Amino acid sequence: MTGYTDYTDLAKQFGTPLYVYDIDRIRQARSDLFGALPEEVELFFALKANPHPQVARAMRDGTGKACRAEISSTGELAAALAAGFTGADILYTGPGKTGGELAEALAAGVRLFSVESRTDLEHVGAEAEQLGVVADCLIRVNSATSSSSTSIRMTGVPSQFGFDSENLPELRDQLLGVRGATVAGAHFFPLSNAKDEASLIAEFTHTITLAARLQDELGIAFRFLDIGGGFAAPYAVLGDRPVYSALREALSVALDKRFPGWRDGAPRVACESGRYLVGDSGQLICSVVNLKESRGRNYVIADAGINTFGGMSGLGRLLPVAVTPQPDGRANDQVASLVGPLCTPGDILGRDIALPTLSPGDLVVIPNAGAYGVTASLSMFLGRPAPAEVLISGGQVISASRLRQVRDYQIGAPVS
Numbered sequence: 326m327t328g329y330t331d332y333t334d335l336a337k338q339f340g341t342p343l344y345v346y347d348i349d350r351i352r353q354a355r356s357d358l359f360g361a362l363p364e365e366v367e368l369f370f371a372l373k374a375n376p377h378p379q380v381a382r383a384m385r386d387g388t389g390k391a392c393r394a395e396i397s398s399t400g401e402l403a404a405a406l407a408a409g410f411t412g413a414d415i416l417y418t419g420p421g422k423t424g425g426e427l428a429e430a431l432a433a434g435v436r437l438f439s440v441e442s443r444t445d446l447e448h449v450g451a452e453a454e455q456l457g458v459v460a461d462c463l464i465r466v467n468s469a470t471s472s473s474s475t476s477i478r479m480t481g482v483p484s485q486f487g488f489d490s491e492n493l494p495e496l497r498d499q500l501l502g503v504r505g506a507t508v509a510g511a512h513f514f515p516l517s518n519a520k521d522e523a524s525l526i527a528e529f530t531h532t533i534t535l536a537a538r539l540q541d542e543l544g545i546a547f548r549f550l551d552i553g554g555g556f557a558a559p560y561a562v563l564g565d566r567p568v569y570s571a572l573r574e575a576l577s578v579a580l581d582k583r584f585p586g587w588r589d590g591a592p593r594v595a596c597e598s599g600r601y602l603v604g605d606s607g608q609l610i611c612s613v614v615n616l617k618e619s620r621g622r623n624y625v626i627a628d629a630g631i632n633t634f635g636g637m638s639g640l641g642r643l644l645p646v647a648v649t650p651q652p653d654g655r656a657n658d659q660v661a662s663l664v665g666p667l668c669t670p671g672d673i674l675g676r677d678i679a680l681p682t683l684s685p686g687d688l689v690v691i692p693n694a695g696a697y698g699v700t701a702s703l704s705m706f707l708g709r710p711a712p713a714e715v716l717i718s719g720g721q722v723i724s725a726s727r728l729r730q731v732r733d734y735q736i737g738a739p740v741s
């Protein structure tokens with residue numbers, strides 16, 4: 326994000342806190358990422374990063390290659406369907422898929438599942454069999470090794486995600502014998518937000534090598550190979566999405582070497598991304614409510630806190646939040662903590678960050694906030710309304726909405 330857009334009018338019209346997502350920037354990111362990948366590689370948009378249905382819609386409509394959808398709940402299933410994806414476009418993932426949600430996904434036409442254990446595979450198979458269909462399952466792999474840009478090191482750690490790669494060969498017969506489910510290939514997701522292109526390439530190369538070895542050990546010809554992601558994006562700080570200029574060639578070389586049939590779809594190869602596709606489309610606009618000084622520390626108290634953005638900071642992770650320059654060019658001439666309105670000392674957006682001199686009523690804009698915003702926040706904590714979410718395209722507002730939580734008393738089995 327460079328440059329500044331004046332959000333005063335939008336803030337007046339919709340109130341703050343307010344997320345603004347620029348659909349044109351989403352389309353650009355989608356086109357850039359497809360352009361950085363070999364022609365044949367498919368791309369899943371992880372709805373986890375931003376499940377707004379119209380954001381998800383921007384991943385598939387219009388010109389250019391369309392993303393598919395990666396989901397892991399019935400809420401994300403509904404969002405993907407609302408965005409116009411069909412069951413056939415969807416990959417369903419996650420370590421705790423219940424029978425009920427699997428049945429719902431299968432009924433909606435979802436046939437591709439990532440499975441994280443033998444029993445998870447059996448659950449998928451059982452629900453598919455109930456419906457009289459067969460589910461294609463990707464064995465998610467928790468690799469015993471990972472790569473860094475400089476070396477391959479052993480890092481296999483225990484996880485609820487994926488099969489331990491070292492145990493897969495001995496599970497072969499059990500995995501192939503599950504009714505209602507076929508082993509269609511493998512799914513890897515070893516890395517998020519890679520620090521640079523070299524580490525991304527090293528990780529993908531390592532993954533492709535491991536996938537080929539597993540294919541041999543299992544003696545199954547993979548029909549589908551999801552090699553994961555790791556595409557980076559700035560998060561709540563100024564900066565631009567990385568440009569991946571060497572990735573396309575490096576992936577082609579690695580795939581040619583290990584999966585000679587991949588260009589003809591044997592296997593089909595896919596990547597996944599959340600933050601790269603949506604991160605730089607969004608800005609969070611909040612208002613200064615009050616200012617305060619306490620024992621030498623300055624506080625700027627805003628109307629958005631960890632209930633609106635970066636709820637994970639409430640879990641002990643502090644975001645390196647920065648703010649965009651003010652439209653009048655005011656310098657960042659103070660060090661202050663930007664905090665939210667919640668009754669917890671954990672409600673900090675940025676501790677001792679550079680801020681301009683602000684007054685109550687001033688707008689503060691947090692850049693690159695399009696991924697892991699509203700739905701990654703502690704939105705129910707302390708009962709404030711969710712922020713407005715406004716979509717713009719061509720500089721025009723095309724949609725404005727707000728998530729709402731309501732208590733539903735109509736639950737449970739009827740009392741007879």
Ligand SMILES: *Cc1c(COP(=O)(O)O)cnc(C)c1O
Pocket residue numbers: 371373374395418514517518554555556597598599600601696
């Ligand atoms: C979270 C997640 C993603 C998206 O990660 P980003 O870092 O936002 O690209 C993709 N795939 C899986 C399996 C995930 O859990």
